[in-house]
Amino acid sequence: MRLAVLSGKGGTGKTTVSTSLAKVIANSQYADCDVEEPNGAIFLKPDLMKMDDVLVLVPKVDQSACTGCGACARICQFSAIAVVKKKVLIFPELCHHCGACVLVCEPGALTEVERSIGTIEASADNAFIQGRLAIGEPSGLAIIDAIKKRLDPNRPAILDCPPGAGCSVVKSLEGADYALLVTEPTPFGLHDLAIAWSLVQRMEIPAGLVLNKSGSGNEPVYAFCREHQLPVLMEIPYSRSIATAYAAGLLPVDTDPVWIRRFTDLYDRIGREVAK
Known part of the structure; x- marks a missing residue:
């Protein structure tokens, strides 16, 4: 139970x-x-004999591949991404690890990396x-x-x-x-x-x-x-x-x-x- x-x-x-x-x-x-x-x-x-990090996936941007379209910022419900003058800014502490930004990034400029929380x-x-x-x-x-x-x-x-x-x-x-x-x-x-x-x-x-x-x-x-x-x-x-x-x-x-x-x-x- x-x-x-x-x-x-x-x-x-x-x-x-x-x-x-x-x-x-x-x-x-x-x-x-x-x-x-x-x-x-x-x-x-x-x-306590065992300790392990808890890792989550957060986005990482390749600025050279990014077109600044803003789709990633629009899809993010937690304001973890902003686009300023066609440059993507990522705030990993706000990310809820849903992966939506990566899915909507048509140029493939976003990938996911592990981060310990x-x-x-x-x-x-x-x-x-x-x-x-x-x-x-x-x-x-x-x-x-x-x-x-x-x-x-x-x-x-x-x-x-x-x-x-x-x-x-x-x-x-x-x-x-x-x-x-x-x-x-x-x-x-x-x-x-x-x-x-x-x-x-x-x-x-x-x-x-x-x-x-x-x-x-x-x-x-x-x-x-x-x-x-x-x-x-x-x-x-x-x-x-x-x-x-x-x-x-x-x-x-x-x-x-x-x-x-x-x-x-x-x-x-x-x-x-x-x-x-």
């Missing part, structure tokens, strides 16, 4: 949930798809995989793609999605069997829960909720879940002891065996839902 864990806003406990699941599920793979700021390694403490790091057995977007790069979609290609379809996979609900989250969710939403009982948490819920509904991925920092302000979240028939699968209480352990790099499953059982039961329940 491929389980994607997402939250909308950051800081709700998404990584707490995903890394806890990775610790209690036998033979699982944990994939940190938050390539702008991966932090699962803080809690899982993997021995970041790295993938993994443990020897691929139980832990993370991507890291290079500083200054605008898009990590190719890195998320590369992470997912390393997932073994015969092993349980936990995908720790980026925050938000943009392209990187959509890329992480593609192919997931189940989406586990994580929220907190705050106005911002509820606002972004609604966005994340809308996304997984649009992608037709079955979903459930973990309510983190559960306490006296839960009712608006409960009301949302009742309205949208979103099952609340687990609650993690607002707890000083959990927060103190977390600040020291320890998860609930590291400090209390009760949480090992709860996270195991959570995964088993999701598995039953997926099998229906």
Whole structure:
């Protein structure tokens, strides 16, 4: 089963949930798809043995063959190419690697060259995989793609999605069997829960909720879940002891065996839902 864990806003406990699941599920793979700021390694403490560059194709112009017609600039939807006084200027950081510019270049003045946008790091057995977007790069979609290609379809996979609900989250969710939403009982948490819920509904991925920092302000979240028939699968209480352990790099499953059982039961329940 491929389980994607997402939250909308950051800081709700998404990584707490995903890394806890990775610790209690036998033979699982944990994939940190938050390539702008991966932090699962803080809690899982993997021995990273493999590192590979993630390469993408970007255009390169042969000015001697270029006629300055501007077709490449017109087809580019991301302003990665400009034509000034019939001279082609390329901004590789803006390129989304679609190759359209090369296809429309009738003189054949454009070719594609490889360019590194970041790295993938993994443990020897691929139980832990993370991507890291290079500083200054605008898009990590190719890195998320590369992470997912390393997932073994015969092993349980936990995908720790980026925050938000943009392209990187959509890329992480593609192919997931189940989406586990994580929220907190705050106005911002509820606002972004609604966005994340809308996304997984649009992608037709079955979903459930973990309510983190559960306490006296839960009712608006409960009301949302009742309205949208979103099952609340687990609650993690607002707890000083959990927060103190977390600040020291320890998860609930590291400090209390009760949480090992709860996270195991959570995964088993999701598995039953997926099998229906």
